[in-house]
Amino acid sequence: MGAQIRVYRQKIASTSSMKKIFKAMELIATSRIGKARDRAQAASPYANAITRAVSAVASQDDIDHVLTQKVENPTRAAVLVMTSDRGLAGAYSTNALKRAESLTALLREEGKEVVPYLYGRKAQAFYDFREREYAAVWTGNTDSPDVERAREIGRTLVDRFLQPTEEGGVDELYLVYTEFQSMVKQEPVAHRMLPLAVKQGGEDAEAHPLYEFEPSAEEVLDALLPRYIESRIFSAMLEASASELAARQRAMKSAADNADELIRKYTLLRNNARQAEITQELSELIAGADSLASS
Numbered sequence: 001m002g003a004q005i006r007v008y009r010q011k012i013a014s015t016s017s018m019k020k021i022f023k024a025m026e027l028i029a030t031s032r033i034g035k036a037r038d039r040a041q042a043a044s045p046y047a048n049a050i051t052r053a054v055s056a057v058a059s060q061d062d063i064d065h066v067l068t069q070k071v072e073n074p075t076r077a078a079v080l081v082m083t084s085d086r087g088l089a090g091a092y093s094t095n096a097l098k099r100a101e102s103l104t105a106l107l108r109e110e111g112k113e114v115v116p117y118l119y120g121r122k123a124q125a126f127y128d129f130r131e132r133e134y135a136a137v138w139t140g141n142t143d144s145p146d147v148e149r150a151r152e153i154g155r156t157l158v159d160r161f162l163q164p165t166e167e168g169g170v171d172e173l174y175l176v177y178t179e180f181q182s183m184v185k186q187e188p189v190a191h192r193m194l195p196l197a198v199k200q201g202g203e204d205a206e207a208h209p210l211y212e213f214e215p216s217a218e219e220v221l222d223a224l225l226p227r228y229i230e231s232r233i234f235s236a237m238l239e240a241s242a243s244e245l246a247a248r249q250r251a252m253k254s255a256a257d258n259a260d261e262l263i264r265k266y267t268l269l270r271n272n273a274r275q276a277e278i279t280q281e282l283s284e285l286i287a288g289a290d291s292l293a294s295s
Contacts, residue, residue, distance in 0.1 A: 005277065008270035012263055019259035025088060026252035032143070033183070033245045040180060040238035047235040054228045057220050058196055067221050070195050074171035076113045078135070078160055079103060080153065080233070082177040082240045083120035085142045090254075092178065092186070092247035093122035096240075099188035100176040107174075115170055117157065119237070135160070142237075143244050150234035158229050161194055173229075177236040178243035184250075186243035193232055 058067060081100040083093035100123075104114045118124050118137040127134050138153060163169030173194040178186050 004273045005270055008266050008273065012266045012270065015259050015262045015266065019256050019263070022252045022256040022259060026249055026256060029245045029249035029252060033242060033249060036143070036238065036242040036245050037180065040235070040242050043231075043235045043238050047231040050224065050228050050231050054196060054221070054224050057217050057224065067194065067196050067225055071165075071171045074110075074112055076115060076165060076170045077107050077172040077174060078115045078117060078157060078170040079107070079174045079176060080117040080119060080157065081123050082175075082236060083118075083122040083126075083142070084240075084244045085121045085139055087122070088251060088255075089244055089248040090251035092244055093120065093126075096176060096178050096188045097123065097126050099190055103174060103176060103190045112172070115160070117153070119153065143241050143248075145234070145237035145241055147230075147234055150237055151230050154226060154230035154233050157193075157233075158226055175232065175236055177240045180239045180242040180246065183246050186246055191232075193229060196228075 054067070079100060081096065083096050087093075100116075104116075107114050116127065116132070116134040118127065118134050119139075120142045121139045124134075124137045124139065136156060138149060141149075157173055160168075160170050161173055165171060172192060174190060174192050176188065176190045179189045180186055
């Protein structure tokens with residue numbers, strides 16, 4: 001009986017130690033969510049503005065540019081998948097990978113070869129475990145991204161998009177990341193970055209002013225293309241960062257609550273075992289006293 005009590009005491013002590021770790025990680029994530037949300041909101045106006053600028057240029061009549069040219073029968077598509085570097089964030093990375101898998105299946109049904117690009121160690125581990133090939137991987141600081149990493153990824157993807165298909169280039173660029181909607185809701189989404197979808201006419205089409213370009217609209221798009229891709233990627237990285245921290249905060253709070261429940265359970269079992277031990281000792285003492293009295 002004493003050994004059983006020692007086991008419960010050890011479980012209570014170990015669970016209490018884990019609870020302290022969970023609470024510390026919850027507090028760290030909570031303190032960093034505000035900054036991550038502010039960064040995402042600060043980057044959004046620039047990303048939206050450059051997207052509108054690109055759309056305005058691309059919507060001009062008689063423009064011929066790789067940014068808006070849609071291949072009749074695309075054969076290869078690049079997919080950039082954004083996950084986290086670290087775990088303990090609930091189903092954050094799993095949900096993003098599931099969204100990427102569904103997009104990959106859809107593209108393959110359309111007869112396209114999918115070229116994965118990975119951001120985050122969780123995506124790399126997912127592909128390595130299944131022995132799948134990927135074109136490139138970037139890791140480090142997924143919960144605090146920087147613009148230099150976004151620029152590096154953007155250059156890689158743009159170079160692959162501009163490369164002829166017969167030389168290993170791609171016809172389309174897709175981005176899969178987790179969009180931060182609120183503290184309790186983060187939604188994995190997939191967007192096509194290139195070719196750019198431009199609405200021509202119709203009630204839902206955005207009205208763009210007419211411009212005259214010097215030397216040409218094509219050269220303006222050449223200059224805007226890298227910045228457009230970079231801004232879209234960096235904005236997605238910031239959204240994913242805020243989503244990762246929110247998911248980690250919820251996961252750590254749930255883990256700490258579960259630790260409290262386990263501690264209460266083990267404490268009750270320890271007390272029951274202690275009461276049973278005391279009852280057994282009393283029964284042995286009474287039995288011994290009765291035997292002495294009868295003798």
